[in-house]
Amino acid sequence: MAQSPSLETTLNNSRMDSSKLNIVESTLRNRELSIKITDKIRKLAPLAAKRAGVDIIKIMDFCGTHEWTVTHYGLRSLMPPEVELVAGPGCPVCITPAYYVDVLIKLSLEGVRVYTYGDAYRLPGSGKRGKELRSLEEARAAGGDVAVVYSFLDAIRMARKDKKPSVFFAIGFETTAPATAGPVVHGIVPDNLKILNVHRLTPPIMRYTFTTHKENPIKGVIAPGHVSTIVGAKAWEFAVKEYGIPTVVAGFEPIDVLLAILEILKQHVEGKPRLVNEYKRAVTWEGNKKAQKLINECCEVVDAAWRGIGFVPNSGLAFREKYHNIDAMHEYGIKELTPEEWKYDLPPGCRCAEVTLGIAKPTDCPLFMKVCTPGTPYGPCMVSSEGACSVWARFGGGGLAEEIAKSLGIV
Amino acid sequence: MTWYTRLWRYITLAHGAGGKETEEIVENLIVQRVPPNLWKVGEGSGLDSLDDAALIPLGDEGYVAVTVDSYTVKPIFFPGGDLGRLAASGTINDLLMVGAKPIAALDAVVVEEGFPLEDFNKIISSYIDTLKSNNVALIGGDFKTMPKGQLDGIIIASMGIGVAKKPIRDSDIKPGDKIIVSGYVGDHGAAIMAAQQGIGANTDIVSDVKPLTDLMIPLIERYADAIHGAGDPTRGGVAMLVNTWAKKTETVIVLDEESIPIRPQVREYAEMLGIDPLSLANEGMAVLAVDSDYADEVVKYMRKLGYDKASIIGQVYKPKDPRHAGRVLLKSVAGGIRILEPPSGELVPRIC
Incomplete structure (x- = not known):
């Protein structure tokens, strides 16, 4: 795997000093505080459910990293029977259509160098396991030119040096889109490097997700913290105004998530759904305007395909006409997916789309931990470290932990 | 269809990482090929226990x-x-x-x-x-x-x-036993990864590699009967070791994250890379399963021997349901319970 020159700098720059870590550990990973909040959650839950008119309050933790926090810290085991936490569509690798992986596998074998983020390197396309090349990782093993990078800037640096015709696989939500848009707008992308723009937008998929939970509606949303640093807390106003769902923008420590749950229950008890920003240490109401401007300058919002789900209105980004020269679709004559041509793109038996939408749990999938494991991922949700299946596989999600703990009398 | 043609076509780095995949290779391609009467010599132990x-x-x-x-x-x-x-x-x-x-x-x-x-x-x-x-x-x-x-x-x-004279066999681990670590968890694995990523100079993480003779010989002499299991958590770390123990003895092991000694810089580094410190290797740290009546005394003695971070980090339970046998639970710092899986398929670079 290509070692990025800038990993060192990235890590050094992002190093927290130990005092900061201490603050995080003493306040946001604090067991005493956690027990206090959990007690309140347990007390409020029955009344909240009654007021909401349901037996169980279904709260969606939208972001893959929130699902990581919930599972890694065992937060489900702390929940009363009236509260259910379900994972949402916030894993950018999981929802990237197979079509684009297929296109890049082909290009990599035709002498075009493909730059990809590490998580997308192993993402399966539509190839059959064991029979066809199904990921960039396999393409590389078969002689394809694939390089793993930690950022778009690394790809730019490397492409400048080797001058090879190359494509950068630009996936991700609003969090990674500015990293693509910045260099494009500032004109520092070399001519030999083109971009396959598969960026997706989160508010439209949240709206879509609500509609798929008609029978047993979502009664609370833990809105994505990282995305909100860019789009601002205001992006989630529609959840409250149009759907009446209590919504809390939250950070990624266990106390953040527990506070968000408590807030959602409080709002049900009061009967007043609101949008609350719990993650004020990183998220503002308006978000990062500079980043928003960069995206808007080079991209327009389009209807876009989501893996296993299909086209969702206004949920993707595409380069504007005047940026066609850096668009890999344009340069290599790649046909864009259309709603008419889009085909269901999950491997047979894989329930990743339902898992993504929070309709099924990873453990509901018959393939989970049978033929689909972190070592041998079959579906896309097992690939990325943010995928719900991967999170459950690595940290034992699915209720067994709670069951054992109860039987032993340790919770 | 055998497991490897179904899931794997090639040997990968994961197979040599000391986690679940290594266990599968050893179990499926080596142990099963050897007739059980040749797994060990007489009343001794060998492939039957993989100690x-x-x-x-x-x-x-x-x-x-x-x-x-x-x-x-x-x-x-x-x-x-x-x-x-x-x-x-x-x-x-x-x-x-x-x-x-x-x-x-x-x-x-x-x-x-x-x-x-x-x-x-x-x-x-x-x-x-x-x-x-x-x-x-x-x-x-x-x-x-x-x-x-x-x-x-x-x-x-x-x-x-x-x-x-009196061997320690992990198969003797019993419900009630306390799990003890002799020092900080994950130092070696973190030091190697930091060195591989080229930021060793800035992280002040140092491998704990050393022989544990000065700890184990006195312990064996004094507490031979109380120590039911011992292991050094090399590849796969503490997570792999306790999972192996739970599986082998058909017990449930519960660890308390709050009581596990991890150096702040190791925790910080592991968090940055998205790796669980419990799956990072040690090369100079012992994990013991000790009779609960002696556990506090053993910890005190270990500290006297200079292992001042020695701590009880968990306990062995008898499963209430046979389906639970072999599982390891972790009580997180937030008080929630999750399953501590053996490390699997992760890109932890080769460390030993």
Whole structure:
């Protein structure tokens, strides 16, 4: 795997000093505080459910990293029977259509160098396991030119040096889109490097997700913290105004998530759904305007395909006409997916789309931990470290932990 | 269809990472090929238990303990040690973990053509010095060179021989036992990863590689009956070790994250890379399963021996439902419970 020159700098720059870590550990990973909040959650839950008119309050933790926090810290085991936490569509690798992986596998074998983020390197396309090349990782093993990078800037640096015709696989939500848009707008992308723009937008998929939970509606949303640093807390106003769902923008420590749950229950008890920003240490109401401007300058919002789900209105980004020269679709004559041509793109038996939408749990999938494991991922949700299946596989999600703990009398 | 044609076509780095995939390879392609009557010698232990070292009975004299391991690490010289010290410590520790006193070692070294003699000299001196200071004889070995490009640097295979009057067998671990660690978790794994990523100088993470003779010999002499299980959490870390124990003894083991000693810089570094410190290796730390009546006393004694971070981190339970047997639970810092899976499929670079 290509070692990025800038990993060192990235890590050094992002190093927290130990005092900061201490603050995080003493306040946001604090067991005493956690027990206090959990007690309140347990007390409020029955009344909240009654007021909401349901037996169980279904709260969606939208972001893959929130699902990581919930599972890694065992937060489900702390929940009363009236509260259910379900994972949402916030894993950018999981929802990237197979079509684009297929296109890049082909290009990599035709002498075009493909730059990809590490998580997308192993993402399966539509190839059959064991029979066809199904990921960039396999393409590389078969002689394809694939390089793993930690950022778009690394790809730019490397492409400048080797001058090879190359494509950068630009996936991700609003969090990674500015990293693509910045260099494009500032004109520092070399001519030999083109971009396959598969960026997706989160508010439209949240709206879509609500509609798929008609029978047993979502009664609370833990809105994505990282995305909100860019789009601002205001992006989630529609959840409250149009759907009446209590919504809390939250950070990624266990106390953040527990506070968000408590807030959602409080709002049900009061009967007043609101949008609350719990993650004020990183998220503002308006978000990062500079980043928003960069995206808007080079991209327009389009209807876009989501893996296993299909086209969702206004949920993707595409380069504007005047940026066609850096668009890999344009340069290599790649046909864009259309709603008419889009085909269901999950491997047979894989329930990743339902898992993504929070309709099924990873453990509901018959393939989970049978033929689909972190070592041998079959579906896309097992690939990325943010995928719900991967999170459950690595940290034992699915209720067994709670069951054992109860039987032993340790919770 | 066998598991490997169904899931795997090639050997991958994951198979050698010491986690779940390594276990699968050993179990499916090695153990199952050997007839059960040849898994061990007499009343001793071997492939039947896959402990740190095998035991061959000597009648009333006790047992001979035997272990072998091949050592390869990048970089060869890392903060806190080098390949030679790693090989000697690993060999000695494997013997100590079955309750044996290490007496002799043999080594087989394979070196790539063009390898600097000075580096070889340093590594082998370090190997011999470590054996010497622990009074372990080097009684034989082998040396080979491979043409350039056919091997990356150097590999040392090291075999150890010890004697055990009363061996520690992990299969003796019982419900009620306390799980004890002798020191900080994950130091070696974090130090190697930091060195590989080229930021070793800034992280002040140092490998804990060392022989545990000064800890284990006094413990074995004093608490032979109270120590039911011992292991050094090398590849796969504490997570792998306790999972192996739970599976082998059909128990449930529950760890409390709050009581596990992890250096702040190791925790911070692991978090940055998205790796669980519990799956990072140690090369100078022991995990024990101790009779609960003696656990506090043992910890006190370990601290007196200079292992001042020795702590009880968990307990062994009898499962209430046979389906639960072999599972490890972790009570998180937030008080929630999750399953601690054995590490699997992760890109943890080669560390030993």
